[in-house]
Amino acid sequence: xEAILRILKAAADPNRLRxxxxxxxxxxxxxxxxxxxxVGQSTVSRHLRLLSEAGLVDVRRAGTWAYYxxxxxxxxxxxxxxxxxxxxxxxxxxxxxxxxxxxxRAVERVLRQRxxxxxxxFGKAAEGWDRRRDRALGPPRHVDRLLELVGDxxxxxxxxxxxxxxxxxLGPAFGRVIGIDASPEMLxxxxxxxxxxxxxxxxxxxxxxxxxxxxxxxxxxxxxxLVLHHVADPPAVFREIRRGLSHGGRLVIADxxxxxxxxxWKSLGARWPGFRPEDVREWLLAAGFESVRTExxxxxxxxxxxxxxxxxxxxxxxxxxxxxxxxNG
Ligand SMILES: C[S@@+](CC[C@H](N)C(=O)[O-])C[C@H]1O[C@@H](n2cnc3c(N)ncnc32)[C@H](O)[C@@H]1O
Numbered sequence: 001x002e003a004i005l006r007i008l009k010a011a012a013d014p015n016r017l018r019x020x021x022x023x024x025x026x027x028x029x030x031x032x033x034x035x036x037x038x039v040g041q042s043t044v045s046r047h048l049r050l051l052s053e054a055g056l057v058d059v060r061r062a063g064t065w066a067y068y069x070x071x072x073x074x075x076x077x078x079x080x081x082x083x084x085x086x087x088x089x090x091x092x093x094x095x096x097x098x099x100x101x102x103x104x105r106a107v108e109r110v111l112r113q114r115x116x117x118x119x120x121x122f123g124k125a126a127e128g129w130d131r132r133r134d135r136a137l138g139p140p141r142h143v144d145r146l147l148e149l150v151g152d153x154x155x156x157x158x159x160x161x162x163x164x165x166x167x168x169x170l171g172p173a174f175g176r177v178i179g180i181d182a183s184p185e186m187l188x189x190x191x192x193x194x195x196x197x198x199x200x201x202x203x204x205x206x207x208x209x210x211x212x213x214x215x216x217x218x219x220x221x222x223x224x225x226l227v228l229h230h231v232a233d234p235p236a237v238f239r240e241i242r243r244g245l246s247h248g249g250r251l252v253i254a255d256x257x258x259x260x261x262x263x264x265w266k267s268l269g270a271r272w273p274g275f276r277p278e279d280v281r282e283w284l285l286a287a288g289f290e291s292v293r294t295e296x297x298x299x300x301x302x303x304x305x306x307x308x309x310x311x312x313x314x315x316x317x318x319x320x321x322x323x324x325x326x327x328n329g
Pocket of ligand 1 (some may be wrong): 036052118119122159160161162163164165166180181182183186207208209210224225226227230232
């Protein structure tokens with residue numbers, strides 16, 4: 001009873017309800033929330049503090065970043081706690097959201113600004129990207145394990161294919177490989193690489209991960225290697241990936257552990273300072289995935305680089321069939 005009272009008290013304010021509803025769309029920082037709600041920054045900060053004290057929102061600080069998100073897990077990746085935001089309140093907020101209203105339009109505007117900033121970054125960084133990435137991250141040793149989890153199948157989509165480094169490795173295990181990226185400059189390099197290696201059955205498509213250039217259920221497997229930390233709206237991307245996957249289709253993600261080396265993520269144009277795989281797991285479950293498995297890989301030689309994690313999940317099929325990964329060796 002006490003927990004319910006605390007939650008209702010914390011939520012009982014029009015601006016705090018708006019904040020909670022906006023955060024259903026994903027994490028936002030104070031400046032973005034100020035723009036979305038069109039109220040003063042000090043008002044937004046005060047409401048965020050109250051929501052955070054009541055345990056309804058989480059704040060992630062890393063360097064100068066402070067992103068707020070709904071608190072839906074116990075923070076350790078465990079089951080939902082009884083006293084975090086209840087599903088009933090979330091469905092009420094979602095049900096009362098005017099998709100055409102000023103808050104919804106402002107959320108869309110902020111997300112568009114994020115996507116544009118990423119596009120501009122990769123437009124400039126495309127030439128020389130592979131060298132820049134290898135200098136920052138070292139040799140991508142996780143890729144063998146990633147491919148093991150990806151397995152084989154008919155159609156695989158490489159999400160945020162960038163310069164196309166995975167295309168060649170995906171080719172032998174799949175009938176068709178589709179690389180998707182929002183940056184024409186990065187795709188141009190991927191195209192050159194595909195032509196040079198004479199990759200057959202490989203297509204490159206320009207598009208946003210939030211609106212995939214794929215028909216419903218077109219792919220049986222999707223892979224996102226070191227892309228998620230660039231994406232403006234990870235929960236929306238997961239919903240869209242689900243749409244593009246066939247029933248029982250598989251998604252495998254590799255990304256960076258949350259870290260606080262600001263110069264590192266700025267040099268790579270990252271939007272997020274990595275993620276905790278347990279948060280990614282929550283987003284996937286909310287987007288309609290099941291059998292979500294996470295793996296943390298050790299940092300090479302205990303070095304300073306952020307560790308890489310892998311998450312594999314299956315689109316719920318309705319009949320319980322899950323596309324099985326190929327077993328190597
Ligand atoms: C780190 S790079 C390439 C990673 C690539 N998967 C690899 O294995 O090397 C990230 C790529 O994601 C693309 N990207 C970022 N956000 C995107 C979005 N919302 N939609 C489509 N592509 C996006 C960028 O244009 C960039 O080419």
